[in-house]
Amino acid sequence: MTRKKQRLYFIGLGMLALAGATALVLTAISDSLLYFYSPSDLEERPVADGQRFRLGGLVAEGSVDKAGDTVHFVVTDLVHEVPVTYTGILPDLFREGQGVVTEGRLNPGGTFQAANVLAKHDENYMPKEVADSLKETGLWKEGEGGYGDTGYGETGSDTGAGLTATPGAIQATSGGYP
Amino acid sequence: MHRYANPTRFLRIANAILPWSTAVMVAAFGVGLAYALVFSPPDYQQSETVRIMYVHVPSAWMGLFVYTAMAVASAMFLIWRHPVADLAARCSAPVGAAFTFICLVTGALWGKPMWGTWWVWDARLTSMLILLFLYLGYMALANAFDDRQRGAKAAAVLALVGWVNIPIIKFSVDWWNTLHQPASVNPMGESGIAIDTAMLIPLFTMALAFKAYYVTTLLLGMRREIAAAKVRALRMAAAQG
Numbered sequence: 001m002t003r004k005k006q007r008l009y010f011i012g013l014g015m016l017a018l019a020g021a022t023a024l025v026l027t028a029i030s031d032s033l034l035y036f037y038s039p040s041d042l043e044e045r046p047v048a049d050g051q052r053f054r055l056g057g058l059v060a061e062g063s064v065d066k067a068g069d070t071v072h073f074v075v076t077d078l079v080h081e082v083p084v085t086y087t088g089i090l091p092d093l094f095r096e097g098q099g100v101v102t103e104g105r106l107n108p109g110g111t112f113q114a115a116n117v118l119a120k121h122d123e124n125y126m127p128k129e130v131a132d133s134l135k136e137t138g139l140w141k142e143g144e145g146g147y148g149d150t151g152y153g154e155t156g157s158d159t160g161a162g163l164t165a166t167p168g169a170i171q172a173t174s175g176g177y178p
Numbered sequence: 179m180h181r182y183a184n185p186t187r188f189l190r191i192a193n194a195i196l197p198w199s200t201a202v203m204v205a206a207f208g209v210g211l212a213y214a215l216v217f218s219p220p221d222y223q224q225s226e227t228v229r230i231m232y233v234h235v236p237s238a239w240m241g242l243f244v245y246t247a248m249a250v251a252s253a254m255f256l257i258w259r260h261p262v263a264d265l266a267a268r269c270s271a272p273v274g275a276a277f278t279f280i281c282l283v284t285g286a287l288w289g290k291p292m293w294g295t296w297w298v299w300d301a302r303l304t305s306m307l308i309l310l311f312l313y314l315g316y317m318a319l320a321n322a323f324d325d326r327q328r329g330a331k332a333a334a335v336l337a338l339v340g341w342v343n344i345p346i347i348k349f350s351v352d353w354w355n356t357l358h359q360p361a362s363v364n365p366m367g368e369s370g371i372a373i374d375t376a377m378l379i380p381l382f383t384m385a386l387a388f389k390a391y392y393v394t395t396l397l398l399g400m401r402r403e404i405a406a407a408k409v410r411a412l413r414m415a416a417a418q419g
Contacts, residue, residue, distance in 0.1 A: 125372065
């Protein structure tokens with residue numbers, strides 16, 4: 001075996017070993033890499049009352065109730081729901097059916113007391129006219145596609161439910177991939 | 179591969195490519211910027227803020243692409259000891275670092291109005307910050323030794339080891355819950371292309387402009403390094419003569 005061959009195999013094996021080690025480490029610490037819990041995660045791994053954590057999901061349709069500075073809404077992953085109370089200024093993108101990440105504590109009544117609220121944007125980009133025409137023609141598929149595999153459901157499971165237009169629907173009206 | 183390791187042959191090829199890559203860069207930047215900043219439509223939710231995407235997303239792609247190119251060049255240098263491969267890796271690092279930095283800054287500027295925060299420590303943002311540190315570490319290490327060859331070897335090993343971060347960045351949004359949204363352009367994945375054509379064209383044009391910029395600066399940088407090596411060799415010869 002020549003020196004070059006030796007170095008080639010050495011580096012190849014080294015990279016494989018490194019990849020394996022990294023994969024093991026990431027699998028082991030996977031839970032702590034979650035930026036937020038979904039309501040389903042919360043069901044599986046209950047958090048102690050009063051412990052601070054982040055809760056993420058969609059703002060349930062029709063659940064937003066503003067009373068002065070305080071706002072009540074429900075965070076859902078379309079499987080489980082958690083009621084949330086928040087006092088303060090909401091981000092611009094906060095609206096029903098949109099993703100949201102809140103940070104705070106669960107109080108004994110099961111309501112999540114949020115200290116701050118971040119809006120989570122989804123991966124869909126389109127002009128207003130396209131969004132309007134999708135809604136008009138009924139191609140705006142609410143309740144399917146999207147969120148099940150984009151971090152709102154239980155990790156790895158396919159809840160198959162979401163509240164955004166599917167990419168297929170976008171391509172149907174605008175030509176899609178050039 | 180060995181044919182291109184010859185600096186003279188490399189210079190001939192580089193000089194032939196340079197005018198073309200420069201022309202593509204200028205044309206793509208002209209068309210891409212006009213589309214991205216003026217002619218493309220505002221988004222249905224983000225309105226004009228969407229224009230940040232035309233710089234942010236191609237910068238992120240560049241950060242990953244340039245690092246991968248740097249890792250491949252480093253492997254070629256370690257295995258076959260091609261000096262030109264070392265030059266390619268050395269000249270890639272500042273370009274990749276600059277685009278990673280642009281990606282992080284434009285992301286923060288977008289995050290404040292859209293998410294309501296400049297920065298969060300989620301898996302995507304954190305792994306991208308680590309990429310910037312890997313670039314900076316590579317540059318520091320490559321120039322840390324008086325013996326250029328030792329610096330080149332140490333930095334090449336760092337570039338290869340750091341490459342494990344690239345798939346982590348790419349798939350962080352799929353593997354873990356993150357505040358960052360999943361990929362909008364993901365032809366292999368289930369979500370496919372989630373960007374309207376009117377926005378996809380300026381995005382790809384900008385990506386082409388960034389890639390052409392990389393090729394142009396890389397070739398110019400390598401040409402400069404080869405000239406510098408010649409000067410060093412001549413000075414050595416003069417000092418010894």
